Amino acid sequence: MLDATYVTDYIDSHLEQRQVNKIQHGFPSPRYWTEPTIAADEITEDRRKLRAAGQAPDVFLYIGVPYCIKTDPGKCGYCLFPVEEFKGNDALEDYYGYVEREAELHRDRLSGARLGSAYFGGGTSNLYRPAHYLKIMKLVNRLFPEIAEGADLTLEGIPQLFTRDKMQAIRDSGMNRISMGVQQVNERLNSLSGRKQTTRHVIQSLDWAREFGLAANVDVIFGWPQQTVETMLEDLKTLVSWDVYDITHYELNVGGPTDFALNRFHELPSTLSNLEMYRVGRDFLLDQGYEQHGAYSFRKPGDPTSKDFREGYRPQLHDVADAVGLGYAAISFFGAATLGAGRSWSYINQRNLSLYKAAIDEGRLPVERAFRHQPDDWVLATLFRHLLGMELDRVGLRTAMGVDVYEEFATVWDGLASRGLAEITPERITLVGDGPFYTPMVSTLLAEERYRALREQAVDQKKATLVMAGEGAGDGR
Ligand SMILES: C[S@@+](CC[C@H](N)C(=O)[O-])C[C@H]1O[C@@H](n2cnc3c(N)ncnc32)[C@H](O)[C@@H]1O
Numbered sequence: 001m002l003d004a005t006y007v008t009d010y011i012d013s014h015l016e017q018r019q020v021n022k023i024q025h026g027f028p029s030p031r032y033w034t035e036p037t038i039a040a041d042e043i044t045e046d047r048r049k050l051r052a053a054g055q056a057p058d059v060f061l062y063i064g065v066p067y068c069i070k071t072d073p074g075k076c077g078y079c080l081f082p083v084e085e086f087k088g089n090d091a092l093e094d095y096y097g098y099v100e101r102e103a104e105l106h107r108d109r110l111s112g113a114r115l116g117s118a119y120f121g122g123g124t125s126n127l128y129r130p131a132h133y134l135k136i137m138k139l140v141n142r143l144f145p146e147i148a149e150g151a152d153l154t155l156e157g158i159p160q161l162f163t164r165d166k167m168q169a170i171r172d173s174g175m176n177r178i179s180m181g182v183q184q185v186n187e188r189l190n191s192l193s194g195r196k197q198t199t200r201h202v203i204q205s206l207d208w209a210r211e212f213g214l215a216a217n218v219d220v221i222f223g224w225p226q227q228t229v230e231t232m233l234e235d236l237k238t239l240v241s242w243d244v245y246d247i248t249h250y251e252l253n254v255g256g257p258t259d260f261a262l263n264r265f266h267e268l269p270s271t272l273s274n275l276e277m278y279r280v281g282r283d284f285l286l287d288q289g290y291e292q293h294g295a296y297s298f299r300k301p302g303d304p305t306s307k308d309f310r311e312g313y314r315p316q317l318h319d320v321a322d323a324v325g326l327g328y329a330a331i332s333f334f335g336a337a338t339l340g341a342g343r344s345w346s347y348i349n350q351r352n353l354s355l356y357k358a359a360i361d362e363g364r365l366p367v368e369r370a371f372r373h374q375p376d377d378w379v380l381a382t383l384f385r386h387l388l389g390m391e392l393d394r395v396g397l398r399t400a401m402g403v404d405v406y407e408e409f410a411t412v413w414d415g416l417a418s419r420g421l422a423e424i425t426p427e428r429i430t431l432v433g434d435g436p437f438y439t440p441m442v443s444t445l446l447a448e449e450r451y452r453a454l455r456e457q458a459v460d461q462k463k464a465t466l467v468m469a470g471e472g473a474g475d476g477r
C-alpha cells in the first residue's frame with residue numbers, strides 16, 4: 001500500500017497541476033500493451049463460460065471512422081485522437097467495406113451475445129451519406145440478433161455536417177441518439193480550432209434531432225484558450241436555454257504536437273481557473289435541475305426523447321465487461337475477475353489505416369497491440385470505469401471481486417477524504433466536492449504501485465532481450 005505521507009504530499013503538490021485525463025483510456029495506459037495480438041479463442045471460450053453461468057454482460061459495441069474534415073490548424077487544434085483527413089466519399093465507403101469484413105471475423109465469436117449499447121464515433125461518423133446509416137444498423141443486427149430493450153444507439157458527429165436528410169436517415173435506421181461535438185458555442189472561441197461551425201449549425205441540428213425524436217447530447221470543453229469563467233457560463237446558459245437535456249462538459253486535455261499545446265499554451269486558463277470553471281459550471285447546471293451522472297456528464301430529467309441513456313459503458317455487473325471495438329484505432333476490452341489470471345484483455349486496433357486494411361485482407365483481426373490483465377490490473381480497470389461515475393459500490397465490488405476497494409487503497413482514500421475530495425462509508429466511496437475534477441489524479445494514485453511493478457517488469461524484459469541478443473552474437477563468433 002502507498003505510504004500515507006507520500007499520498008498527502010502527492011495530493012498537495014498536484015492540486016494546482018494540469019490534469020492529464022488518462023482515465024478515459026482505462027487501465028493500464030496503452031503504453032503497457034505489449035502483446036502483439038489477442039488469444040481470440042480464449043476470449044470466445046470465456047464468453048461462452050460466462051453465458052453458461054448466467055454472468056455474461058451485454059456487449060457494448062463501438063464502431064469508429066478514421067476521417068475528419070481538414071481544419072487549419074490541423075486536427076481542430078487540440079485533438080489527441082488518431083484521425084485521417086477526409087478525402088471524399090469513395091475512401092469512406094471503401095473503409096466501411098473493411099469494417100463489414102472485420103465484423104464478419106467476430107460474428108461466430110459473438111454468437112448468442114446480446115447488445116447493450118452501441119456508439120458510432122471517430123473521427124467523424126456523420127460524414128456518411130444518408131443512405132449509409134441503415135447499412136450500419138444492418139451490420140449491427142447481423143452481429144447481434146438480440147438487442148437489449150432501450151439500448152442506447154448513438155451516432156457522434158459535428159454540427160456543420162448534419163443535414164435534415166441525414167438526421168431522418170439516422171432515426172429511420174433505428175439509431176436513437178446523437179452526440180454532437182460543439183466544444184464552444186461562442187463562435188469566436190470555437191474558430192480558434194479552425195472549425196467553420198456557427199451557432200446556426202448547432203441550433204438547426206438540435207431542432208432536427210428533436211423533430212425526429214432523437215435524444216441529443218452536446219459535448220462542450222472548458223479550459224479552452226482565451227476562455228474565461230464568463231464565456232464558459234454563457235455557453236452553458238445558451239445550451240440550457242435551447243433545452244439540451246444531456247451535456248458533457250469535458251476539461252481540455254492538452255498534449256502532443258497540437259496547435260493548442262505548441263502555440264496557444266500561454267492562452268490556456270490555469271489549472272485553478274479550470275477548477276473554478278468546473279465548480280461554476282457544475283453549480284449552474286445543478287441549479288438548473290440537471291443531475292451529475294459523472295465527472296463530466298450532466299442530465300436533466302424529463303427529456304421526452306431519452307431513455308435515461310448513460311453514454312457508452314454502463315456497468316451492469318460489477319466487474320464484468322465486454323466492449324467490442326470495430327474499425328481503425330478502436331479499443332476493446334473483455335474480462336471478469338472470476339476468469340482468473342491472464343484471461344481478461346484490453347486491445348487496440350491498428351492506428352495505421354493501411355495496416356488495418358492489410359490485416360483484414362489477410363483474414364486476421366486487425367489488432368495492433370494488446371494487454372493481458374493479471375487480477376490486480378482487472379481490479380484497477382474496473383475501478384477506473386466506475387470512478388467515471390464518481391462512486392464505488394464497496395459491497396457490490398467486494399462480492400464480485402473478493403476485494404474491499406477501501407482496504408486495498410486505504411491510504412489513498414483517507415488522503416482524499418482528509419482534503420474533502422472523497423467520502424467513505426461501509427457501503428461506498430464517493431468523490432465529493434472538487435473530487436470529480438481531480439478524477440485523473442485519483443486514478444494515478446490508485447494505479448501508482450501497479451505502474452511501478454509494470455515498469456520494473458518492462459525493464460527486466462528489456463534486459464533479458466539484450467542478454468539473449470548478446471548470447472546470440474556470442475554464438476556467432
Ligand atoms: C474524438 S471527438 C469525436 C467527435 C467529433 N469528431 C467531434 O470532434 O466532435 C469526441 C469528443 O472528444 C472530446 N475531445 C476531443 N479531444 C479532446 C481534448 N483534447 N480534450 C478534451 N476533450 C476532447 C470532444 O469534446 C469531442 O466532442
Ligand code: SF4
Nearest residue numbers: 068075076079122123
Ligand atoms: S476533434 Fe473531432 S473533428 Fe476534430 S480532429 Fe478530433 S475527431 Fe476530428
